[in-house]
């Protein structure tokens with residue numbers, strides 16, 4: 001059966017004008033007992049991590065709730081193939097950016113979740129990576145709690161973990177990196193990270209949404225003492241067939257980012273661990289042939 005994917009484009013249309021019924025329709029087939037303990041007969045919301053692109057990286061638990069969902073509210077970084085796991089009656093609602101139009105505001109997305117849950121639906125809020133890593137899962141959870149709607153978080157593989165695996169860069173490694181820090185390049189307040197805390201030896205830094213802020217990142221880290229030849233990798237379209245790994249160093253970060261302008265999504269990994277990739281990438285054949293030589 002061909003399914004319609006509803007697009008909400010952030011133009012401020014109300015839920016009602018966007019075609020959402022305000023009648024209280026409860027589909028008991030898909031509501032588990034646990035759902036009935038939330039206020040009245042509200043449905044339950046699952047904040048689900050879809051992982052980084054590759055549908056095979058979904059958890060079994062995520063797959064189960066996707067299969068049972070009445071509604072899936074998803075954004076740009078979610079691979080559309082994952083939606084195919086849902087039932088033919090499941091409604092899909094896209095709330096990401098589209099054709100230059102802005103994404104829906106966080107408040108509007110949260111409101112959609114509330115509306116559907118109040119109709120007794122089982123709602124899956126599907127997000128790229130993990131909902132609690134730069135995924136605003138906390139904000140949505142707070143609003144759901146405010147409305148007495150039960151929710152559960154199903155973790156996903158965050159981009160740092162997925163990209164590290166698919167590019168063969170271990171984020172920690174004995175003697176090279178004893179800690180790893182996830183940093184966002186985008187901050188609502190405009191405040192820059194505390195560079196002094198990021199430049200200690202023996203740590204790996206992973207910048208999400210960092211490409212547009214490459215110049216600030218480069219300047220900040222150099223100023224606080226990281227070497228210009230500190231190794232870095234930029235992974236674009238991680239965990240997909242289009243994945244590319246660009247190996248470089250801190251002094252070239254800005255120029256590399258300019259070359260990659262507009263390529264999204266992209267993740268920056270900085271650390272001595274990046275150097276291990278060359279060795280780890282060798283094919284079994286090349287290792288055997290080297291041993292023979």
Ligand code: SAH
Nearest residue numbers: 129130133135158159208209238265266267
């Ligand atoms: N909640 C998500 C992160 C959302 S922020 C997670 O846990 O992964 C969006 C940023 O994540 C992107 O700008 C990019 O920096 C990074 N990202 C997400 N998916 C990615 C992918 N497949 N490849 C590279 N970077 C990715």
